[in-house]
Amino acid sequence: MRLNPQHATPASAATHPRGSQARYRRMRGFTIIELMITLVVAAILLAIAIPSFTYLTVSNKLTTSANSLVSNLAIARMAAIKRNADVGVCADSACSVNFPAGSATVIHAGISGIQPGVIDIKSVTALTFGAQGLARSAAANPYNGLVADIYTAQISSNNHRCVYLTSGSVVSTCTESNANCALGGPSGTCQ
Secondary structure, three states, X not given: OOOOOOOOOOHHHHHOHHHHHHHHHXXXXXXXXXXXXXXXXXXXXXXXXXXXXHHHHHHHHHHHHHXXXXXXXXXXXXXXXXXXXXXXXXXXXXXXXXXXXXXXXXXXXXXXXXXXXXXXXXOOOXXXXXXXXXXXXXXXXXXXXXXXEEEOOOOOOOOEEEEEEEOOOEEEEEEEOOOOOOOOOXXXXXX
């Protein structure tokens, strides 16, 4: 009796146990235990990463806001020197610098990133840059001290960016944790 070659099954594949197990292993997916372990590891990694990402995002917004104020102070100083006239600069639109009509320009330094409740600003000092490029407040002397305190309650450490002006023209910034910026100048803890 002769078998048709199209319907013949090799005896070794049909009866050999290893052949069927190897084929079964290739078709198999994940077990529920493997899937649950993967999900637990992913959840742990997310629980660690999300607070760090939030801190990084808010900290970068604070730094961006402080840098925006610093660049606006530089623009006001350059405008005063270029025009050979007084230029007033305010850190927000609420403060004002009073000049006789037509005698000077007032720049309201819009600070990017200020969002009440997330990024706030306080201790704002209105300044006037003279033709020599020196800033002064109400007094005639070159200004020394805090220009603005940009802060947030969203993070618990390094949550204040202090912008200072020294000798009327040198701008510096520093970071404080959980404290208001010192009015007279950077404190010993300011980074």
